[in-house]
Amino acid sequence: MQTSPVATTVDPSAGSQGVPDKVEFRNAMARLGAAVNIITTDGPGGRAGFTASAVCSVSDEPPSLLVCLNRSASVYETFKRNGVLCVNVLGAGHQAISSLFGGKTAMDERFASASWSSGPSGSPILQDASVSFDCRLSQITEVGTHDVLICEVISLSTGEQAQSLIYFNRQYHEL
Amino acid sequence: MQTSPVATTVDPSAGSQGVPDKVEFRNAMARLGAAVNIITTDGPGGRAGFTASAVCSVSDEPPSLLVCLNRSASVYETFKRNGVLCVNVLGAGHQAISSLFGGKTAMDERFASASWSSGPSGSPILQDASVSFDCRLSQITEVGTHDVLICEVISLSTGEQAQSLIYFNRQYHEL
Numbered sequence: 001m002q003t004s005p006v007a008t009t010v011d012p013s014a015g016s017q018g019v020p021d022k023v024e025f026r027n028a029m030a031r032l033g034a035a036v037n038i039i040t041t042d043g044p045g046g047r048a049g050f051t052a053s054a055v056c057s058v059s060d061e062p063p064s065l066l067v068c069l070n071r072s073a074s075v076y077e078t079f080k081r082n083g084v085l086c087v088n089v090l091g092a093g094h095q096a097i098s099s100l101f102g103g104k105t106a107m108d109e110r111f112a113s114a115s116w117s118s119g120p121s122g123s124p125i126l127q128d129a130s131v132s133f134d135c136r137l138s139q140i141t142e143v144g145t146h147d148v149l150i151c152e153v154i155s156l157s158t159g160e161q162a163q164s165l166i167y168f169n170r171q172y173h174e175l
Numbered sequence: 176m177q178t179s180p181v182a183t184t185v186d187p188s189a190g191s192q193g194v195p196d197k198v199e200f201r202n203a204m205a206r207l208g209a210a211v212n213i214i215t216t217d218g219p220g221g222r223a224g225f226t227a228s229a230v231c232s233v234s235d236e237p238p239s240l241l242v243c244l245n246r247s248a249s250v251y252e253t254f255k256r257n258g259v260l261c262v263n264v265l266g267a268g269h270q271a272i273s274s275l276f277g278g279k280t281a282m283d284e285r286f287a288s289a290s291w292s293s294g295p296s297g298s299p300i301l302q303d304a305s306v307s308f309d310c311r312l313s314q315i316t317e318v319g320t321h322d323v324l325i326c327e328v329i330s331l332s333t334g335e336q337a338q339s340l341i342y343f344n345r346q347y348h349e350l
Contacts (some may be wrong), residue, residue: 004205016196018329018330019237019238019328019329020238020328020330020331022235022236022238024331025238025328026235027333028306028308028331028333029232029235029240031264031305031306031333031337032210032231032232032339033208033209033338033339033341033350034208034209034210034231035207035208035209035212035343037207042176051235053231054231054232054233055207056209056228056229056230056231056232056241056243057204057207057229057243057318058202058229058243058318058319058321058323059243059245059318059320059321060197060200060204060319061197061263061320062194062319063194063195063200063320064318064319065204066231066241066243066318066323067243068231068232068233068238069232070234073271089206089207105302119347128214130206131203131206131207133203139316139317139318141314141316141325143233143234143239143241143299143314143325144233144235144236144237144239145234145235145236146233146234148233148241148316148323148325150267150316150318150323153194153195153200154193154194155193155194156195156199156200156203157276158202158203158206162206162344164207164208164343164344166208166341166343166350167188168210168339168341168350169337169339169350173350175208175341175343175344175350
């Protein structure tokens with residue numbers, strides 16, 4: 001699920017015997033901690049970026065990871081058209097940029113808030129990310145409202161900072 | 176990537192301009208923190224379980240998550256045959272059971288180390304998990320050495336403990 005961190009309370013008694021409804025599912029998913037990332041792209045479809053925690057490693061042969069993206073997201077067509085993206089893993093002190101890219105701020109304003117370079121794919125690389133994976137989109141799997149974007153890593157860059165920004169229980173945590 | 180946490184050092188200068196090799200990719204992926212989970216199944220193929228951090232939420236309509244599993248893993252055929260699984264999200268104090276299910280210990284011995292119940296799918300539910308998602312396998316996408324198992328949640332149960340066990344930088348962290 002694309003994550004736009006929103007501060008609400010988790011009902012600890014949530015649970016169900018049947019198929020959970022959206023609220024029950026989201027409350028339960030709040031208990032699955034995850035790293036926060038800014039996913040960027042640039043190309044014929046334009047430049048775009050969003051905050052996501054639904055990102056994980058898939059295979060190291062070929063080096064691949066995946067990103068889940070809501071097909072109704074405003075950035076969806078841009079990513080699909082460009083066919084490339086960069087996963088910028090956030091670290092300590094990145095709460096503000098995470099919120100900015102998870103909200104409704106215009107793209108130019110989002111990108112103006114930080115320094116970027118660009119990798120072989122042309123996608124923006126966040127200069128002080130913990131690590132950035134420059135990727136080409138290799139496969140798409142539709143699941144309900146979302147697409148699972150399978151991405152092959154074509155280059156990576158590792159930053160100076162080795163801390164991690166984790167989103168868990170609807171709050172940021174630094175590790 | 177199925178995670179069997181192994182303690183090695185991360186080279187902070189790792190990085191590459193071309194496609195990263197396995198070691199570079201794994202070192203970089205160590206910077207992507209993730210929740211630790213025990214994935215279980217039971218059914219005609221037998222009972223099995225393994226530790227995984229490559230798990231993420233996909234869609235809340237229908238409520239779905241995904242789990243990445245190496246096709247060469249010893250438990251692979253069991254999961255595929257049963258077509259059901261439970262994602263047990265670990266919390267504080269679960270380091271030992273995480274290592275047990277991430278190692279080479281026999282299945283009976285793994286399951287003997289904790290208390291379990293079972294959900295509608297028949298898959299084992301870890302009694303003191305932070306939250307457990309009982310699922311049926313709805314779709315499989317092959318990516319390199321791994322399968323991405325798309326799972327529809329048929330029931331969930333929320334535990335008493337609301338802490339999280341995160342694996343980051345090849346170490347456990349409690350949140």
